[in-house]
Amino acid sequence: MSEKLMVKGTEAIGESAIRAGCRHYFGYPITPQSELTEYMARRLPKIGGVFLQAESEVAVVNMLYGVSCVGKRVMTSTSSPGFSLMQEGISYMACAELPAVFVNVMRGGPGLGDIQPAQGDYFQATKGGGHGDYRMIVLAPSTLQEAVDLTYISFDIAEKYRNPVLILADGMIGQMMEPVEFPEFVDVEKLKEPDWILNGADGRDPRRITSFDIDPHNLEKIILHLMEKYRKAEENEKRWEDFMVDDAEYLFVAYGTMARILKTVVKLARKEGIKVGLIRPITLWPFPYERIEEMAERVGFILAVEMSTGQMVEDVRLAVKGKTEVLFYGRPGGVIPSPFEVLEVLKKYVKKVRV
Amino acid sequence: MERSVIVAGFGGQGVMFLGQVLSLAAMFEGKHVTWLPSYGPEMRGGTANCTVVISDDEVASPVVDKPMDIIVMNIPSLLKFEKIVKEGGYIFMNTSVIDKETQRKDVEVVKVEANKIAEEIGSSKIANMVMLGVYVAKTKVVKPESVFEAIRKKSKKEFIDMNIEAVKKGLEFLRS
Numbered sequence: 001m002s003e004k005l006m007v008k009g010t011e012a013i014g015e016s017a018i019r020a021g022c023r024h025y026f027g028y029p030i031t032p033q034s035e036l037t038e039y040m041a042r043r044l045p046k047i048g049g050v051f052l053q054a055e056s057e058v059a060v061v062n063m064l065y066g067v068s069c070v071g072k073r074v075m076t077s078t079s080s081p082g083f084s085l086m087q088e089g090i091s092y093m094a095c096a097e098l099p100a101v102f103v104n105v106m107r108g109g110p111g112l113g114d115i116q117p118a119q120g121d122y123f124q125a126t127k128g129g130g131h132g133d134y135r136m137i138v139l140a141p142s143t144l145q146e147a148v149d150l151t152y153i154s155f156d157i158a159e160k161y162r163n164p165v166l167i168l169a170d171g172m173i174g175q176m177m178e179p180v181e182f183p184e185f186v187d188v189e190k191l192k193e194p195d196w197i198l199n200g201a202d203g204r205d206p207r208r209i210t211s212f213d214i215d216p217h218n219l220e221k222i223i224l225h226l227m228e229k230y231r232k233a234e235e236n237e238k239r240w241e242d243f244m245v246d247d248a249e250y251l252f253v254a255y256g257t258m259a260r261i262l263k264t265v266v267k268l269a270r271k272e273g274i275k276v277g278l279i280r281p282i283t284l285w286p287f288p289y290e291r292i293e294e295m296a297e298r299v300g301f302i303l304a305v306e307m308s309t310g311q312m313v314e315d316v317r318l319a320v321k322g323k324t325e326v327l328f329y330g331r332p333g334g335v336i337p338s339p340f341e342v343l344e345v346l347k348k349y350v351k352k353v354r355v
Numbered sequence: 356m357e358r359s360v361i362v363a364g365f366g367g368q369g370v371m372f373l374g375q376v377l378s379l380a381a382m383f384e385g386k387h388v389t390w391l392p393s394y395g396p397e398m399r400g401g402t403a404n405c406t407v408v409i410s411d412d413e414v415a416s417p418v419v420d421k422p423m424d425i426i427v428m429n430i431p432s433l434l435k436f437e438k439i440v441k442e443g444g445y446i447f448m449n450t451s452v453i454d455k456e457t458q459r460k461d462v463e464v465v466k467v468e469a470n471k472i473a474e475e476i477g478s479s480k481i482a483n484m485v486m487l488g489v490y491v492a493k494t495k496v497v498k499p500e501s502v503f504e505a506i507r508k509k510s511k512k513e514f515i516d517m518n519i520e521a522v523k524k525g526l527e528f529l530r531s
Contacts, residue, residue: 006379006390032394115395143413176417177375177390179382263415340420 004179010036012144016151021186023049024074026063031115032171033105036077057082061089068098071197077103091130095211099158103167105174108334116334117171122311126285135230137165138284142260144178172257239282248277251299255281264339292319300353301325359419363404364428369483374405379505380497381409389417481521488525
């Protein structure tokens, strides 16, 4: 580990990707993450990397497809409307089993929306924003250090499952500054060359990378193979954080920025004698259903809080299986619920239960 | 210990820079810190603000409902943020620009003619650093040496001395 540096979230993600061995970045600027694109534009040419500003996000995702085919670590970053434009390509990449890292710094939507922090892209991120039977592994940092750490491992995860991985952040993580420590540089020369890449069939059998098979039985085989990988990801990749859950009588579930704000609410509530804890899913897909189910058996209710009108809460309900009441509070459109605002909501529900 | 401050003013008054220097100083002292900017379709002359939370432990929410302190550089910022200062907290006010009194009676008000002091050093542009000096002297949230170190790290070379001078004037301000 190196010394601490005070950086913006966008820069933290960019630098971490470079240290993870990413030397190819394609992007199209969009607030609130344009600084990440700028950072890569500044940094990559200096270290022998490739930066390219494409004509659109549709072009970007297909450039990622190309670079991934030759086995290089590649990344893009965008914000909500831009991420929508990439969905077709992501679906293609999932079917063709091409690893790449995407970063979506969410802003208020739908439509052009606004540029403030939001969490309205949860469905799109976790339920397949593009067409067909596929999944994207989704990592949701809540601090800048975590953004660094998750970005760093996201390339390994993408390669392990030969699948696109998404870092799902929001405008607050993108724009704020915090001290971080960066991990060591991966030696790009020493990265193992995958055995499926397209690098010329001279002296070996040809390889095929495609997202197409006209025969439904063959396509079914391909999809079942993908599902097998996804089952493995569900077994191995679930990540979450428990925060003051041991003696919790009530439970928050939230991710990213919202979870960070709730940690303050947990502390405020405990000062008033309300024993509340927090489970913070770090992987949104695969979602830590089992952990939340365990907790459901011993809390009075679960309150899911999101910067949206309620998306992750559906996964919480799936996890809980009716074992406790699942409540929701959210603010969409780029409004960030403040600690005291959520505390009041919590107190209202606690009062109801206690009566 | 955890202390939060909102720094607010016109775009161009250096409120973001003030917050960044303060944050960096806190980091040099091994403290946990978050710097959260307002951002949006603003232009020079529009309003800007940032929230800084400095803590001995990991900072939970970088979003603050009730900051302990506000540093306000213009009237719109005073009107916007005076309501939310914590009871017993502090309002640091640039009275070179603000010719109004606060409505709050339950907070301590520190009035600084920051532009005037800054102009004496050479430019009203460093009024932000004067305010920072006063803030640090009053709250002792970080040491002056850490602030100087942060300025050396963050400032353009030609402005380092001037900025440090302005902070020093701010530090002395409460004694006079």
